[in-house]
Amino acid sequence: MSRLKRIAKNQNGVQPLGGGHALCQGCGVPSIIRTVLSSIDTPVIVVNATGCLEVATSRYPITAWNVPWIHSAFENTAATASGIEAAYKALKRRGTLPGGDKEVTIVAFGGDGGTYDIGLQALSGALERGHRFLYVCYDNGAYMNTGIQRSGATPYGADTTTSPVGASDPIGKLQQHKDLTAIAAAHHIPYVGQSSGARWQDLSAKVERAVALGGPAFMNVMSDCPLGWGHESKVGIDVMRAAQDSLFWPLFEVVNGDYRLTYRPRKVIPVVDFLKMQRRFAHLFKPGNEAVLEAIQQQVEDEWVRLLKLCGEEVRELPVVKPAEETEAVVGAVA
Amino acid sequence: MPVKTQEGAQLLTGGDAVANAMAQIDPDVFPVYPITPQTPIIQTFAKLVANGKASTEIVNVESEHSAMSATIGSALAGARSMTATSSQGLALMAEVVYIAAGMRAPIVMAVGNRALSAPLNIHCDHSDSMMIRDSGVIQLFAESVQEAYDLMVMAPRIAEHPDVMLPVLVCQDGFTLTHSEEPLELTPDEVVKDFVGEYHVPLPLLDVENVTTKGIFALQDYYTELRYAMNAAMEKAVPVIEEVFGEYSKIVDRPFGILEEYEIEGAERVIFLMGSTAGTIKDVVDELRAKGEKVGLLRLVSYRPFPAEQIRKALAGATEVIVLDRSDAPGSVPSLHSEMAAALYGSSAKLRAHVFGLGGRELVPDEARAIFAGEAPTHIALRS
Numbered sequence: 001m002s003r004l005k006r007i008a009k010n011q012n013g014v015q016p017l018g019g020g021h022a023l024c025q026g027c028g029v030p031s032i033i034r035t036v037l038s039s040i041d042t043p044v045i046v047v048n049a050t051g052c053l054e055v056a057t058s059r060y061p062i063t064a065w066n067v068p069w070i071h072s073a074f075e076n077t078a079a080t081a082s083g084i085e086a087a088y089k090a091l092k093r094r095g096t097l098p099g100g101d102k103e104v105t106i107v108a109f110g111g112d113g114g115t116y117d118i119g120l121q122a123l124s125g126a127l128e129r130g131h132r133f134l135y136v137c138y139d140n141g142a143y144m145n146t147g148i149q150r151s152g153a154t155p156y157g158a159d160t161t162t163s164p165v166g167a168s169d170p171i172g173k174l175q176q177h178k179d180l181t182a183i184a185a186a187h188h189i190p191y192v193g194q195s196s197g198a199r200w201q202d203l204s205a206k207v208e209r210a211v212a213l214g215g216p217a218f219m220n221v222m223s224d225c226p227l228g229w230g231h232e233s234k235v236g237i238d239v240m241r242a243a244q245d246s247l248f249w250p251l252f253e254v255v256n257g258d259y260r261l262t263y264r265p266r267k268v269i270p271v272v273d274f275l276k277m278q279r280r281f282a283h284l285f286k287p288g289n290e291a292v293l294e295a296i297q298q299q300v301e302d303e304w305v306r307l308l309k310l311c312g313e314e315v316r317e318l319p320v321v322k323p324a325e326e327t328e329a330v331v332g333a334v335a
Numbered sequence: 336m337p338v339k340t341q342e343g344a345q346l347l348t349g350g351d352a353v354a355n356a357m358a359q360i361d362p363d364v365f366p367v368y369p370i371t372p373q374t375p376i377i378q379t380f381a382k383l384v385a386n387g388k389a390s391t392e393i394v395n396v397e398s399e400h401s402a403m404s405a406t407i408g409s410a411l412a413g414a415r416s417m418t419a420t421s422s423q424g425l426a427l428m429a430e431v432v433y434i435a436a437g438m439r440a441p442i443v444m445a446v447g448n449r450a451l452s453a454p455l456n457i458h459c460d461h462s463d464s465m466m467i468r469d470s471g472v473i474q475l476f477a478e479s480v481q482e483a484y485d486l487m488v489m490a491p492r493i494a495e496h497p498d499v500m501l502p503v504l505v506c507q508d509g510f511t512l513t514h515s516e517e518p519l520e521l522t523p524d525e526v527v528k529d530f531v532g533e534y535h536v537p538l539p540l541l542d543v544e545n546v547t548t549k550g551i552f553a554l555q556d557y558y559t560e561l562r563y564a565m566n567a568a569m570e571k572a573v574p575v576i577e578e579v580f581g582e583y584s585k586i587v588d589r590p591f592g593i594l595e596e597y598e599i600e601g602a603e604r605v606i607f608l609m610g611s612t613a614g615t616i617k618d619v620v621d622e623l624r625a626k627g628e629k630v631g632l633l634r635l636v637s638y639r640p641f642p643a644e645q646i647r648k649a650l651a652g653a654t655e656v657i658v659l660d661r662s663d664a665p666g667s668v669p670s671l672h673s674e675m676a677a678a679l680y681g682s683s684a685k686l687r688a689h690v691f692g693l694g695g696r697e698l699v700p701d702e703a704r705a706i707f708a709g710e711a712p713t714h715i716a717l718r719s
Contacts, residue, residue, distance in 0.1 A: 043543035047408070048550075060557045063548035068540045070411060071550035072434050076404035082394055083366055083408025083416070088541060090363040090392035090414050098413055098542035122404065125397030 003204055007038045014066045016044065021064035022056040026233025028197035028223030028240065029053050029138050033109065035200045036136055036219075037067065039207040042103040047081040049110035049119060050074035052145040053138070075118035078126035078135055081108040085131040105211055106133040112153035113143040116180050123218075127187040132215040134207070137180065138197075140225040148228040152178040155248075156299070157292055158280045160228075165283045171292055172283065176299070184218035185254045191217035193253040195262075197224065198240035202251050202262055209255065222249045230279020242274040247304040252311060259310040271297045344520055349480045349512030350375025352519055353419075353445045353505065356487035357391075358383040359527040362443075363414035363534070366394040366405035370424040371457045372447040372509035377419055399424035403431035403442075410440040411549055413539025415491065417442065421509055422449035425463040429470070435502045436471030436565060438550055441494035441536065442502040444472075445487060448610070448661075449509040450694040458695020459509040461609065461661040464638065465670050471565045472502040473572055474638040476609040478595070480517035483507040485583065485591065486636075488522060491531050492579045498571040500536075506638075508611040510695065522587055530583065569640045576637055593637035596649055598624055602631025604707055605650060607675060608659040609635045612691070612698050619703040630707050635671070643678040650684060657706060658688040659698075659715075691715035 010016065016037035023030050029052065037044055046069045048054045054071045057064040072080050085106050091097045110119055115137040123135060142160050143149040150163040154173050159165045163173035185192045190213040193206040203221060210217035222243060224236035231239050243249040244263055248271055251263035272293055275281040284292050308315050347355065354376050357365070367377050384391055392414075396402045402418045410416040420428060425446065435442055448463055450456040464474055473493060477483035486505045494503040507513055522530075538547035553561055573593065580591035595613070598620050599605065606616050613634045623630045633649055635641075650656055656679060660669035667673070672688035679686055689711060691698045696716055705711040 045412075045540050045543065055552045058548055058551045060551040060553040060561070063551070065548050066546060068543055068546055069548045070408065070540055071552075072404060072407050072438065073431060076400060076431060079366075079396060079401035079404035080408035082396065082401070083364065083405030083410075084412040084540060086364045086366065086392045086394045086405065087409035087412035087414035087416070090409075091541060093390070093392075094363070098539055099544050102543070104541065104543055121397060122401050125401055128397070129394065 003201055007035060007200070007204060009038070010034070011037045011040065011044060011067060016046070016065070016067045017057065018064050018066055020062070022059070023052060024226060024233070026224070026226040026236045027052070028140070028225070028236055031200070032136070032138055032197045032203065032221050032223055035203050036107065036207050039204040040105045040107070040211055042105045043067070044105050044107050045084055046070070047077055047084065047106065047108040049077040049108075049114035051111040051114055053109055053111070055145065074114050076122050077108045077110045077114060077119055079122040081106050081133045081135070082126045082129065082131045085133050108133060108135045110135070110137055111145070112137060112139040112141060113151045116152035116178050123184075124187065127184065127189050127216045127218065130189075130216060134210050134215060134217045134219065136219045136221055138221055138223040140223045140228060141177070142225070142228050144225045144228040153180065157284050157296060159283055160280070170283060170286070170289060172280070181220045184220070188257060189216045189218065190214060190256055191253070193217075193219045194221075194249070195219060195251055196222040196240050196244055196249060198237045199244065199251060199263065206253055206262070209253070213255070228280065230282070231277055235277065239274070239277045242269065242277060245269045246271045246274040247300050248274050250304060250307055252307060259307070259312070261307070261311040261313055264313075271300050344518040346516045346518055347480060348375055348514055348516050349477070349483045349507045350447065350514065351379045352480045352484035353487045353507070354379035354383060355521060356484050356527070357417060357445070358389040359522070359524050360415070360488070360491060360531050361389040362391050362417045364392045364394065364406070364409035364416045365418065366396050366402045366409065366416070367418050368396050368399045368402045368420070368424060370399070370421045372449055372513040373419045373421040373424065373445070375513055376445050376447065399428040400431055403428040403435060406442050407431065407435050407438060407440045410442050411438065411536060411540055413536055413541045415534035417444065419445040421447040422451055422463045426451060426466055429467050432467050432472055432502070433470045437562070439500040439568075440502060441491070441500050443487070443490040443494055444502060444504045446504050446506040447509040447513040448506050456694040457509070459511050459661070460693045460695070462663070464504070464506055465662045468639065468670055471569070472504055472639065473499075473569075474504045474506055475636055476638055477505065477507045477512065478611055478613045478634060480512055480515070481519040481589075483512055484519055484521070485587065485589065488527050488530065489579050489583050491534075493572065493576055495534060495536075496575045496579075499568050499575050501565065501568055501572065506610075511611045520587070526586060530586065572640050573637070573642055591636075593642045594645055594649055595634040595636060597632040597634065599631040599633060599649060601629055601652065603629040603654045604657065605631045605633050605653045605655070606657045606659060606706065607633045607635065607671065608661070609638060609671070610661060612659070612661070615698055615700060616703050619700050619707065623704070623707060628707070641674055643674070646675070646678045647682065650679065650682070653684050655685040655687060658686065659706070660688065660690050661692045663690050663693060689713055689715050
């Protein structure tokens with residue numbers, strides 16, 4: 001069966017996350033959730049951190065979920081999943097699993113705030129203990145649910161409500177984002193992957209490999225956020241693609257410690273082409289911030305070279321096109 | 336017909352006793368994080384599992400917050416689940432204790448009560464339990480090692496009762512009970528197993544055929560009703576606790592109550608407290624009674640639900656009620672004091688209250704005598 005047909009079949013014929021939820025138009029998250037869950041053959045149990053996905057899909061007395069689902073708090077998603085996995089092991093061993101001895105896959109979803117920041121300890125503990133589960137972080141680079149506050153995932157130079165651009169701070173967030181994928185890989189778990197909501201084939205194939213390896217598995221998946229990034233709903237996929245093609249958010253995986261690049265753009269675009277699509281970076285195009293744009297470009301290139309070395313890939317000269325002359329046009333960005 | 340005890344009286348610490356009860360119950364999952372003075376409970380239990388006495392899945396998590404979170408996950412997945420903590424651990428997990436109650440997870444947690452920081456202290460008081468007094472969990476306080484053991488055996492039946500479905504905390508005084516050996520009788524394994532029975536939770540997550548959404552988001556239109564349902568469950572918990580206590584009491588031939596009335600008959604001055612200090616008070620009551628003084632003790636076992644009606648009834652003949660709180664409430668009065676005031680509202684009995692035993696400071700018989708005599712300061716044994 002082709003991958004597309006398989007995903008179209010949903011989760012064993014059931015659409016795991018149904019329609020009627022309240023996520024924003026153009027949000028990358030629901031298609032990530034559906035792609036992840038529809039790439040898993042066994043029944044699933046979903047554990048969800050507090051955040052956009054949770055509040056938009058579970059408002060009592062209705063639910064958008066057609067698979068077993070639980071939310072308990074913001075920072076404890078990996079711990080809650082650990083308990084469910086322990087319950088599965090215990091009941092399987094004792095022969096008391098409801099509905100008999102069938103395989104299930106436990107999948108946890110958290111945003112970047114719930115994963116990079118407040119949930120990092122619980123995630124690290126669960127990865128270290130070796131629970132059989134897949135944790136998927138949907139990373140849109142800020143606390144979007146509470147109104148676009150900066151997180152450990154927010155990129156350098158982004159304007160958020162708690163790293164606001166102003167007269168004395170023309171840059172926005174002054175710190176680099178945390179390399180959570182590397183932190184997960186440092187746990188030496190069977191599978192770590194970095195993917196994107198714009199690359200469903202890549203995402204689906206990674207979920208298959210992650211689940212096949214048993215776990216624990218961690219995936220860091222970029223999602224757009226029209227509201228927080230400041231772009232029109234219809235261009236979300238284009239913005240995320242630009243993140244891959246500019247090498248801003250590379251796609252790779254770490255299988256039993258071995259790094260592998262899963263996407264190498266044929267034509268690398270300058271990072272400004274990604275940045276200028278979003279209002280959160282619009283201030284960087286004002287006169288005086290040229291050095292900031294150059295620093296971001298340099299940082300992305302350095303990270304790319306580091307990744308290529310980890311993946312055992314040839315480090316070729318980067319075919320980056322020089323940034324475009326005009327700086328005021330913010331294509332696709334919402335004014 | 337009472338059953339014969341397993342091996343006659345044994346000498347065990349409170350920690351070991353509760354660990355033995357857990358091994359007999361043999362829960363499916365036990366996520367836990369170590370903290371003094373809870374450690375004897377979890378070490379002994381781990382050893383009992385390692386020796387094949389129980390086959391529980393122990394999950395050594397990285398914090399108490401995760402311990403309770405994992406316990407919620409396993410309990411609602413369909414596995415009988417327990418955990419244990421003390422003090423700062425309970426404080427760290429407080430957020431999730433509220434959630435466990437709100438999600439109606441029938442968890443049993445062993446608590447070795449200990450003071451809260453700062454300053455850091457590892458010894459007993461009840462501040463940790465007080466911190467989560469309004470969380471919606473049931474809290475039962477033991478006086479002795481035997482009672483801690485018995486409450487632990489009974490706890491799953493209370494937590495998992497369909498009318499209740501709330502976490503139950505079995506609280507024992509840190510060190511005074513957790514680390515002190517007392518003689519006790521263990522109930523035979525098969526009797527415990529039969530008494531506790533099978534674990535059932537509605538729509539377990541692991542039943543993937545019957546899809547459920549747990550831990551929903553509720554706003555102005557439903558939140559009140561869902562929270563208020565916990566009040567109703569707490570009200571129903573009182574008769575459920577009495578029923579479970581009564582049933583177990585018949586089996587082991589020991590009395591249990593949500594309150595213990597000690598020399599209440601004809602007592603004019605009655606001390607009201609929780610925990611192991613009751614032993615000291617009982618000695619002093621005996622001594623004063625022998626001298627003809629009309630004194631008594633009312634010991635609270637079920638702190639939550641707080642049995643106000645039963646307390647009022649038990650104190651109907653008292654002229655003075657003396658509340659001893661083993662926790663303080665800077666800026667106000669502590670929990671037992673204020674709740675007793677509410678319970679006695681409209682009664683002619685005088686109310687006096689003291690704070691004692693913070694951070695493990697013992698209450699000695701002389702102080703108990705002074706309390707009865709009305710000669711003790713508000714904060715017992717406070718040095719100037």
